[in-house]
Amino acid sequence: MRLAFMGTPDFAVPALLALHAAGHEIAAVYSQPPRPAGRGQSVRLSPVHQAAETLGLPVRTPARLRTNADEHAAFRDLNLDAAVVAAYGLILPAAMLDAPRLGCLNIHASLLPRWRGAAPIQAAILAGDSESGVTIMRMDEGLDTGAMLLSDQVALTPTTTATTLHDALAAMGARLIVTTLSQPVGPGQPQPEQGVTYAGRLTREDGRIDWSRDAAALDRQIRALTPWPGTFTTLDGQVLKIGGAALVSAPRSAPPGTILDDALTVACGQGALRITRIQRPGRGMMDADSFLRGQAVAPGTVLGS
Structure with a gap:
């Protein structure tokens, strides 16, 4: 034809x-x-x-x-x-x-x-x-x-x-x-x-992570919006892009957004997510272990604040 x-x-x-x-x-x-x-x-x-x-x-x-x-x-x-x-x-x-x-x-x-x-x-x-x-x-x-x-x-x-x-x-x-x-x-x-x-058309704001939401919904958000428009959270005013995460059982109760352990497990409104891929400003996307070797994040730290 x-x-x-x-x-x-x-x-x-x-x-x-x-x-x-x-x-x-x-x-x-x-x-x-x-x-x-x-x-x-x-x-x-x-x-x-x-x-x-x-x-x-x-x-x-x-x-x-x-x-x-x-x-x-x-x-x-x-x-x-x-x-x-x-x-x-x-x-x-x-x-x-x-x-x-x-x-x-x-x-x-x-x-x-x-x-x-x-x-x-x-x-x-x-x-x-x-x-x-x-x-x-x-x-x-x-x-x-x-x-x-x-x-x-x-x-x-x-x-x-x-x-x-x-x-x-x-x-x-x-x-x-x-x-x-x-x-x-x-x-x-x-x-x-x-x-x-x-x-509808996606915008960058669609990628903002609200840790008060259910962990399963946030997992879908990360999988759906990576690589574009990308999902992100903040840490002490620094925007961190999230490239991957895994659903895990929360080891204890804590406010949403709280880092629960040394493996970047984050409390959500229900359940928890372990961040597996993350990117700081001016750097490439990396696995969580590499990120933590360059920037310690203590348990109890709250993301998105």
Whole structure:
């Protein structure tokens, strides 16, 4: 088929590579414009842009689409069979949604209608869901409301992190979109009206740890929000990033946030967490033992104060 591919982050790269390997003609790749990144703020191409250039594919990087009539016309003139969208980051107007012969197909990282929106991977872990997955959806003008074409699921375990789930769903999405396009693309199954949930955009503040919460909920927060936006607490005014933790039995009762032992076990509102990965300002993420060799934290110290 003659396709356009529209995506930006790492999540979308496996699908682009799979569609190219399957022999589809990719007439254009759309991605977010290059932006400053890193400590040096050097301008960087998005992961999809980089992959497209490696494959020798033409790349378009419009900063906006909704009122960009020139871009609407250019997209229409591609004479596409379909467009595949995966975490692109721009909303497609009706003029573009309707242009391809088979419409625009989205690779969405959830089992719709659960977790429509911007952060479905993190939302599934935060909520303690037992499973997640990918849905291939025919796009309409709503927020992830289109008809479903194909889906698959993966179990979530007590050790699932945003990173491991991201990688699993990226590979699953690549497989499902190739399967979808290898057979007649029908109208799809309308989403049920029951069970709709939304996953809003995450901010840095979502990563602040409130030690008065249940330890199991905090464990999910750390697994869901690492590496981005990251979870953090404070110690004597110093912001410490938390990269990993384990649920443990609290050896004794203490106020939430209290360090209980020499192994960075922290009392929570219910239960306790042992911090396993931590980062102080200006340093890299390290295991708790390495951290404690450089900065002693006495039992009885209270985090987040």
